[in-house]
Amino acid sequence: MGVPTIGCGCKVCLGGDPKNNRTRCSVILGLPEGNLLIDTAPDLRHQLIREQIGIVHSVLYTHEHADHLFGMDDLRLMQFYLGGPITIHCEEIVEERIRKSFDYAFKELPNMHKGAIPKIIFKRIGPTDEPCDEASQSSKTWPKIDILGASITAVRQMHGPNFESLGFRIGNVAYCTDLSEMPESSKAKLKGLDVLILDALRPSGHVTHLSIDQAVELANELGAKQVYLTHMSCEVDYNELDAELPEHISPAYDGLSIPLR
């Protein structure tokens, strides 16, 4: 929902602490060959301007929920900066949602000026039948995703009982938002992390997200050296939660910058 949340009068929403000002979830990675944006939140324009990031070279999606998708139109400018369409890496279900939700971007409309619509090339990501890593228990495995000079590992996550999302590991850092459960085969890909950014919606349980306690438990099981919690609702006050959490786990906040080593 973002914090402050529309119509909410709680102390976190009204308190004015900048660390409680939460736009919808997204991260951008400075990779060897350019900036990779993970998800296009409805706040995308504001986020890029706030962080003084003038160009996105490629996009990767965790899943197709509205809070991770609906800033996509703001990629319109990138075709001029890149000299052509921007590549979107996503699963089939995400591509289908984008094609439905942004149908105008895929039609030859009369009298449209150049730049009126985002220009996109899809690059499908997904598991293959060829087992390519020994740790995998499943017959289908994910090949590494090569984007902008980096090799990215996708990890399957349960986002509620009937829906799946993807987390991503880039070197020693993993970004795992929007999950209620991490399958065992995915946990195996998340060992030895220096930094884990992990979904933690609120103190109480939720059908599609980890609670704070569940996130801490999973983080401890995975053994990441530093953990940042994300996707938090206004039931979480930054300072109160930061004081309660163990030393190596902190709430994330808008504008947080983490080295990719």
Ligand SMILES: [Zn+2]
């Ligand atoms: Zn509130």
Ligand SMILES: [Zn+2]
């Ligand atoms: Zn979601």
Ligand SMILES: [Zn+2]
């Ligand atoms: Zn979400």
